[in-house]
Amino acid sequence: MxxxxxxxxxxxxxxxxVSRVINNYQYVTEEKKKLVRDAMNELGYYPNSSAxxxxxxxxxxxxxLVPRLTNPFFTNIIEGIExxxxxxxxxxxxxxxxxxxxxxxxxxxxxxxxxxxxIILTAIENDWEKFSPFLDCGPIVLCNEYDEExxxxxxxxxxxxxxxxxxxxLIERGHRKIGYCGGGSMSGLSTDRKxxxxxxxxDIGLTLNPDWIFLKRYSIEDGQKVMKEIxxxxxxxxxxxxxxxxxxxxxxxxxxxxxxxxxxDLAVIGFDNQPIAEMIEPGLTTIEQPSxxxxxxxxxxxxxxxxxxxxxxxxxxxxxxxxxxxxT
Amino acid sequence: MxxxxxxxxxxxxxxxxVSRVINNYQYVTEEKKKLVRDAMNELGYYPNSSAxxxxxxxxxxxxxLVPRLTNPFFTNIIEGIExxxxxxxxxxxxxxxxxxxxxxxxxxxxxxxxxxxxIILTAIENDWEKFSPFLDCGPIVLCNEYDEExxxxxxxxxxxxxxxxxxxxLIERGHRKIGYCGGGSMSGLSTDRKxxxxxxxxDIGLTLNPDWIFLKRYSIEDGQKVMKEIxxxxxxxxxxxxxxxxxxxxxxxxxxxxxxxxxxDLAVIGFDNQPIAEMIEPGLTTIEQPSxxxxxxxxxxxxxxxxxxxxxxxxxxxxxxxxxxxxT
DNA sequence: TCGATTTCTGAAAACGATTTCAATTGATTA
DNA sequence: TAATCAATTGAAATCGTTTTCAGAAATCGA
Numbered sequence: 001m002x003x004x005x006x007x008x009x010x011x012x013x014x015x016x017x018v019s020r021v022i023n024n025y026q027y028v029t030e031e032k033k034k035l036v037r038d039a040m041n042e043l044g045y046y047p048n049s050s051a052x053x054x055x056x057x058x059x060x061x062x063x064x065l066v067p068r069l070t071n072p073f074f075t076n077i078i079e080g081i082e083x084x085x086x087x088x089x090x091x092x093x094x095x096x097x098x099x100x101x102x103x104x105x106x107x108x109x110x111x112x113x114x115x116x117x118x119i120i121l122t123a124i125e126n127d128w129e130k131f132s133p134f135l136d137c138g139p140i141v142l143c144n145e146y147d148e149e150x151x152x153x154x155x156x157x158x159x160x161x162x163x164x165x166x167x168x169x170l171i172e173r174g175h176r177k178i179g180y181c182g183g184g185s186m187s188g189l190s191t192d193r194k195x196x197x198x199x200x201x202x203d204i205g206l207t208l209n210p211d212w213i214f215l216k217r218y219s220i221e222d223g224q225k226v227m228k229e230i231x232x233x234x235x236x237x238x239x240x241x242x243x244x245x246x247x248x249x250x251x252x253x254x255x256x257x258x259x260x261x262x263x264x265d266l267a268v269i270g271f272d273n274q275p276i277a278e279m280i281e282p283g284l285t286t287i288e289q290p291s292x293x294x295x296x297x298x299x300x301x302x303x304x305x306x307x308x309x310x311x312x313x314x315x316x317x318x319x320x321x322x323x324x325x326x327x328t
Numbered sequence: 329m330x331x332x333x334x335x336x337x338x339x340x341x342x343x344x345x346v347s348r349v350i351n352n353y354q355y356v357t358e359e360k361k362k363l364v365r366d367a368m369n370e371l372g373y374y375p376n377s378s379a380x381x382x383x384x385x386x387x388x389x390x391x392x393l394v395p396r397l398t399n400p401f402f403t404n405i406i407e408g409i410e411x412x413x414x415x416x417x418x419x420x421x422x423x424x425x426x427x428x429x430x431x432x433x434x435x436x437x438x439x440x441x442x443x444x445x446x447i448i449l450t451a452i453e454n455d456w457e458k459f460s461p462f463l464d465c466g467p468i469v470l471c472n473e474y475d476e477e478x479x480x481x482x483x484x485x486x487x488x489x490x491x492x493x494x495x496x497x498l499i500e501r502g503h504r505k506i507g508y509c510g511g512g513s514m515s516g517l518s519t520d521r522k523x524x525x526x527x528x529x530x531d532i533g534l535t536l537n538p539d540w541i542f543l544k545r546y547s548i549e550d551g552q553k554v555m556k557e558i559x560x561x562x563x564x565x566x567x568x569x570x571x572x573x574x575x576x577x578x579x580x581x582x583x584x585x586x587x588x589x590x591x592x593d594l595a596v597i598g599f600d601n602q603p604i605a606e607m608i609e610p611g612l613t614t615i616e617q618p619s620x621x622x623x624x625x626x627x628x629x630x631x632x633x634x635x636x637x638x639x640x641x642x643x644x645x646x647x648x649x650x651x652x653x654x655x656t
Numbered sequence: 657t658c659g660a661t662t663t664c665t666g667a668a669a670a671c672g673a674t675t676t677c678a679a680t681t682g683a684t685t686a
Numbered sequence: 687t688a689a690t691c692a693a694t695t696g697a698a699a700t701c702g703t704t705t706t707c708a709g710a711a712a713t714c715g716a
Binding site: 341342343344345348354355356357360379381382383384385 | 693700
Binding site: 013014015016017020026027028029032051053054055056057 | 663665670672
């Protein structure tokens with residue numbers, strides 16, 4: 001491997017000068033700059049990044065923790081994150097937690113071992129206190145997720161409002177027996193959604209039937225199971241509010257096997273507005289989240305924190321919108 | 329930050345001994361081991377990975393290049409890769425090329441700068457010769473892709489056969505006017521598929537109509553455009569063979585707007601057997617690829633190469649299977 | 657013309673780990 | 687008993703950069 005010393009020797013200069021050229025330090029004469037550049041080209045030199053990281057105490061690498069890559073919502077977030085990362089010369093280490101507490105926690109060791117400069121969390125599995133040993137190892141940013149205890153920047157949307165407008169929509173269509181199907185129980189996001197639904201019900205004097213609450217449902221298969229459970233009930237909801245389009249799609253798919261008609265027998269509303277919402281029949285009514293923008297904001301915040309700038313923690317301007325199709 | 333020197337001092341031993349404990353070198357007395365471990369725990373010590381990488385000249389990181397993360401086929405491959413990577417203590421750097429030549433090439437610099445030990449390619453955009461400067465910087469493994477020129481391990485399925493059996497299926501259903509819709513033109517995989525289709529046609533004395541060949545189509549939107557193009561033709565194919573379920577789904581979706589009935593007016597066959605194939609209506613007939621297994625094999629090969637073991641380059645035992653649904 | 661800046665460059669000291677080498681001890685063998 | 691060998695440890699070199707420090711050369715102002 002050719003090192004900076006080889007380049008220096010070949011150019012008849014010192015390692016220091018070569019380094020200065022690489023990092024465009026101002027006080028190097030054009031003449032020497034050219035000597036160095038020629039030497040680098042002739043030798044095909046590239047700086048060794050491990051050495052740079054060690055010396056600079058910086059990796060320019062950010063870990064991004066997602067539950068599953070197969071969920072387009074998260075890959076869209078990544079899309080946004082990646083865009084801003086590239087603009088700022090940062091690399092991304094994409095980590096799949098599979099919603100596993102231990103895996104999630106293990107990835108935090110990346111901070112301790114200095115493999116990454118910071119972490120963006122798109123979901124939370126563990127109690128927040130578990131993260132406390134890592135808080136001083138580098139910035140942590142929450143993206144599309146939040147925790148009451150957390151003292152870090154959070155980029156999030158008003159999920160409460162999202163499910164509120166979704167539920168209002170169902171109520172307007174005449175539904176009174178509305179079920180809820182969401183994600184993890186630790187998630188502030190999930191409870192917010194549940195509360196938005198509750199509020200919309202309470203507004204018209206109803207309460208959420210605990211039999212119709214399904215938690216920790218993430219995938220198409222989970223959705224299918226939910227549909228089976230509902231089909232088996234004596235007293236069924238007439239509408240179900242789900243935490244993701246995938247789960248909703250599973251519900252709709254299974255409804256065809258269970259002889260339950262959507263939306264006549266069961267209205268279904270999703271969350272995210274993924275491609276599948278448009279592809280499935282009947283088309284899925286859903287709450288659109290500007291996923292790419294959330295990712296961008298999260299990474300912008302990360303960059304700001306890394307540069308010790310101020311950042312904006314207010315509930316950001318991005319809004320959730322109801323997209324009405326045929327499932328309600 | 330606490331370093332190995334801090335641990336050494338705290339334990340009253342040398343850095344060398346601490347290092348030996350970390351790497352469980354055999355000749356350290358239990359007594360000192362305990363001293364070191366206690367010191368590490370008390371100080372909350374984690375080895376700095378940049379320093380380790382520099383010293384060991386090894387990163388334990390493998391880059392995996394995919395065109396797009398939003399395509400479930402590739403995330404499934406990643407799933408398989410990740411599984412084997414974890415078993416071997418390797419980290420994954422997931423890189424999105426967006427089918428961009430320059431981006432693809434840029435990621436190869438990861439090898440030059442020693443940010444990764446090796447690269448797994450799941451698609452090829454550039455001519456193979458472009459990669460030649462990187463071949464001696466670390467192992468490259470092709471996964472689900474190949475190139476005539478390439479001299480590196482390739483994990484691939486018999487795509488020729490895949491499209492052959494798919495086309496046979498169409499022919500059996502009475503189709504004679506069959507179109508082809510595939511990916512990049514550089515891709516050996518794509519040409520193989522086209523050739524499999526040609527062969528099946530030639531077997532019954534037909535040729536592939538060049539008007540019905542669509543290349544560089546990857547997404548749902550691309551599929552929709554293809555459908556529009558077909559709808560505008562005077563002489564339309566009665567069946568179309570697509571390179572991915574996403575494209576096929578786009579075709580089917582758009583057919584509903586164009587008043588063209590699938591499968592009556594146009595039979596559609598996909599590739600991959602992604603979740604969407606099952607969700608869309610009519611259900612998509614497709615060629616199932618064991619994507620996760622391909623990923624596993626690719627990573628196993630990478631591990632073998634890294635350990636300078638032999639590897640198996642034969643067309644591997646994984647087979648493509650026709651999944652018949654309602655679109656044909 | 658002389659002192660004070662400003663440019664420009666290189667030697668050497670970091671960064672934090674691992675490994676070689678040599679030294680020391682204790683056990684074993686001839 | 688002396689010689690050999692294995693077990694255990696630490697000092698120091700090394701991995702490839704960047705940066706500090708100091709010195710030399712060039713420029714500037716009075």
